[in-house]
Amino acid sequence: MLTTEFPGCRELIDAIDAAVEHDTTPAITDSLRNSLCKLIRGGHVQLPSCVFETAAGRYARRELYRSEEHGYCVVAMTWGPGQGTPIHDHSGMWCVEGVWSGALEVTQYERVQNESERYRFLPVGAIQAGPGSAGSLIPPHEYHTIRNPSDDTVAVSLHIYAGNMTRCAIFQPLPEHDWYLRHERQLGLDPVH
Numbered sequence: 001m002l003t004t005e006f007p008g009c010r011e012l013i014d015a016i017d018a019a020v021e022h023d024t025t026p027a028i029t030d031s032l033r034n035s036l037c038k039l040i041r042g043g044h045v046q047l048p049s050c051v052f053e054t055a056a057g058r059y060a061r062r063e064l065y066r067s068e069e070h071g072y073c074v075v076a077m078t079w080g081p082g083q084g085t086p087i088h089d090h091s092g093m094w095c096v097e098g099v100w101s102g103a104l105e106v107t108q109y110e111r112v113q114n115e116s117e118r119y120r121f122l123p124v125g126a127i128q129a130g131p132g133s134a135g136s137l138i139p140p141h142e143y144h145t146i147r148n149p150s151d152d153t154v155a156v157s158l159h160i161y162a163g164n165m166t167r168c169a170i171f172q173p174l175p176e177h178d179w180y181l182r183h184e185r186q187l188g189l190d191p192v193h
Ligand SMILES: [Fe+2]
Pocket: 088, 089, 090, 144, 146
């Protein structure tokens, strides 16, 4: 189900459909990463202009496509200067995230301890990702933050999730160093036009 037609949408969907036919999660995400990088650099796909519009005080999420056959979802995210996420998970789903324009800082965390809703995380690496680069997350290594570190440039990223991610867990810092409190968050969608 395509939310709106855009140039190259068929090429994008065909590439994802081919990738998700692989047998294992690492094979699927490897294939998706390669395809996504090629598609972004190839220039045939032009995302709808609304994905370049930021939302006030938060990043914007717009669902572009949901596969009835395979269950995956394609969501474009728009990051104003300085906008980002708290540490969050992906509800146990694999995900491939590619930078479409601008740049994003992605920091991965490992869960080293938890006591009911209190979690201890340690950062295990950060990357600056530019246009045409893509990364993947495979649970249980799914905890991360994303941030647009720029002072003046909007960043756009494309996220392909194994399923329809309507909620996830976010982790808010506690006064004790490296400890966070888990909250469930319902994820909203911005309109595509
Ligand atoms: Fe994420």
